[in-house]
Amino acid sequence: MARKAGRTPAVTRRALLDAAASVIRTRGIAASLDEIAREAQVSKGGLLYHFATKDDxxxxxxxxxxxxxxxxxxxxxxxxxxxxxxxxxxxxxxxxxxxxxxxxxxxxxxxxxxxxxxxxxxxxxxxxxxxxxxxxxxxxxxxxxxxxxxxxxxxxxxxxxxxxxxxxxxxxxxxxxxxxxxxxxxxxxxxxx
CATH class of the missing domain: 1.10.357 (Tetracycline Repressor; domain 2)
Structure with a gap:
């Protein structure tokens, strides 16, 4: 999934944090980066650009x-x-x-x-x-x-x-x-x- 047009890096980072909160809340800490990226409407590569690892x-x-x-x-x-x-x-x-x-x-x-x-x-x-x-x-x-x-x-x-x-x-x-x-x-x- 490509980056949403018009999103700044700060907006994308915020979307990733919000998506991580939502997915972890419902799926638990075992939630995958793929699930979080999908929720944020960001590619997994886009997620990894902002956060190199799940721990990060x-x-x-x-x-x-x-x-x-x-x-x-x-x-x-x-x-x-x-x-x-x-x-x-x-x-x-x-x-x-x-x-x-x-x-x-x-x-x-x-x-x-x-x-x-x-x-x-x-x-x-x-x-x-x-x-x-x-x-x-x-x-x-x-x-x-x-x-x-x-x-x-x-x-x-x-x-x-x-x-x-x-x-x-x-x-x-x-x-x-x-x-x-x-x-x-x-x-x-x-x-x-």
Missing amino acids: LVRALAQDLVEAFRAEVVAAVDPADSAPGALTRAYVRACLSSSHDEVALRESAALVVQLGALPEVADLVRADTRRWSAELGADGLPAHVLALVVAAADGASAAPLWGGAVPHDEARALERQLIRFTLDQALWSHLEA
């Missing part, structure tokens, strides 16, 4: 997911928020922003499970987790507050891995409660005791 494609897909979440968090930072915990509040918003789209969450969870089984992806995720820990740890919240808020946001966003998403209204309420908690210094001292 899978690593790029995992990196893309990591970067997409980071971009969501950055976009969720309130520029008017100068109180300690501004990044943590953005993290909470990003974790809970799509909680109402159960189908998308299940699809994302299926992809994460498939990719997470690969050691090189697990290494990438561990490195990203360390980066988040350092950045959130420097956000100005007490460690016990940060741990509770991040664990709650992560847990709610990971619910599809266990078969269900947090309903939209509950996700919005949880988001408000966690954000309020990051701002309530009086409550922090009660928990510390």
Whole structure:
């Protein structure tokens, strides 16, 4: 299959990453490069031009997911928020922003499970987790507050891995409660005791 007329290399690369996500989500990590190329409407040679091996494609897909979440968090930072915990509040918003789209969450969870089984992806995720820990740890919240808020946001966003998403209204309420908690210094001292 020839390259789609008018596609730039960046558009083709994006199509390949999206196709890889779709095919791996439904067929598993054993999906072939041929299947991914077909889904992207790109020749296998075109795919190999962008990603020399399947491992390269899978690593790029995992990196893309990591970067997409980071971009969501950055976009969720309130520029008017100068109180300690501004990044943590953005993290909470990003974790809970799509909680109402159960189908998308299940699809994302299926992809994460498939990719997470690969050691090189697990290494990438561990490195990203360390980066988040350092950045959130420097956000100005007490460690016990940060741990509770991040664990709650992560847990709610990971619910599809266990078969269900947090309903939209509950996700919005949880988001408000966690954000309020990051701002309530009086409550922090009660928990510390």
